[in-house]
Amino acid sequence: MLAVVPTILGWMATVAVVNAATDPGVRPGTAAGNPIPGLSADQAALFQIGQDAFNEVEMVDDGLGPRFNLDPQVAAATAFGARNVVPAFISANGPIREARFKFRPNGARDGGVHSLFVISGRLDNSGSAGNCDALQEEFNAHFARGNVSLRIPTPVFGGGLMESIPDNVLATNLGRNAAQKAQLGIAGHLNANGNDGRATRFGWKAQNVSLLLFAGEAYNVEMGLTSELFPTERDPNPKCQTDTVPNNITGRTGIMDPNVCDSTRGSGVDHPRTAAFQ
Ligand code: HEM
Numbered sequence: 001m002l003a004v005v006p007t008i009l010g011w012m013a014t015v016a017v018v019n020a021a022t023d024p025g026v027r028p029g030t031a032a033g034n035p036i037p038g039l040s041a042d043q044a045a046l047f048q049i050g051q052d053a054f055n056e057v058e059m060v061d062d063g064l065g066p067r068f069n070l071d072p073q074v075a076a077a078t079a080f081g082a083r084n085v086v087p088a089f090i091s092a093n094g095p096i097r098e099a100r101f102k103f104r105p106n107g108a109r110d111g112g113v114h115s116l117f118v119i120s121g122r123l124d125n126s127g128s129a130g131n132c133d134a135l136q137e138e139f140n141a142h143f144a145r146g147n148v149s150l151r152i153p154t155p156v157f158g159g160g161l162m163e164s165i166p167d168n169v170l171a172t173n174l175g176r177n178a179a180q181k182a183q184l185g186i187a188g189h190l191n192a193n194g195n196d197g198r199a200t201r202f203g204w205k206a207q208n209v210s211l212l213l214f215a216g217e218a219y220n221v222e223m224g225l226t227s228e229l230f231p232t233e234r235d236p237n238p239k240c241q242t243d244t245v246p247n248n249i250t251g252r253t254g255i256m257d258p259n260v261c262d263s264t265r266g267s268g269v270d271h272p273r274t275a276a277f278q
Helices: 004-019 041-055 139-144 159-163 167-175 178-184 211-223 270-274
Strands: 098-101 148-151
Touching (some): 098 139, 139 148, 159 211, 211 270
Antiparallel strands (some): 098 148
16 A cells, blocks of 8 residues: 555556646737738728727826726826825836725625726826725735735636637536546536626626726726716815716717727727737
8 A cells, every 4th residue: 555655646646647628828020919800991091090099098088087096007007196105015017906805894705806096196298087085995904914805817818709609618618528527527517697697707706707898997997097887986076077978978079979889899809809819
């Protein structure tokens, strides 16, 4: 018996080495994120509009905030006089991180995303949030006492392909190779939307049903930009509204402008929808 144990352990180690996943790391070139091949001229135009919106740095007069997570530069959080402290878990070259609080002050479960930064005091070249009195939450203190869960963004490349898989195909795939999966300890279930039962598939917990929903939510939660999908600000503080609410709404600047004729499309959803894995 004693001799058998080391043999089994040795065999398990060999299997682990053979099956070990390897991370190829950052690959050379800039292939990922380009449009998938074969788009029509109209689809290519939508990709471009989506990419431009995705890359746009939002300013106060766009309706940024009152609270937001990040734009491309960490420095922007404190630039223009905004009253923010960059939390210790965010760094210039580190991953973008989103903070969820585990508990509320009264001890009840929280779990929601808490936007890292405020626009209070910010005077950028588009407008002023000088009267905004929203206070940034004390992220370093919450983090130090273990009340913060961090999530990094999921890649959006190939999102359109993920979106186009019908629910019944996902269910069929889940049921395939059942014996092998059981042997390897692989199990799972599809998450479903509570209202209509469709399979949810986007986000770390597969919590959202579509890219459009995620893009609208990203604009509301990450940037504080409201749209027809998410028409109300998460922080309704009247001193901090620098634009009409919803910030983007169909027909706001004319119904023929493709950037705004559909306010959620203007939010960049066509970028993840048409971007290729590589
Ligand atoms: C600075 C702004 C942004 C930050 C900090 C951010 C952060 C994140 C994070 C943390 C997740 C994972 C969410 C979770 O599962 O809990 C995520 C997913 C996602 N984000 Fe963003 N995001 C930003 C902007 C955007 C924009 C502008 C779009 C829209 C075009 C977008 C589209 C998505 C989509 C579609 C997913 C889900 C992808 C998937 O799971 O397949 N995000 N993002």
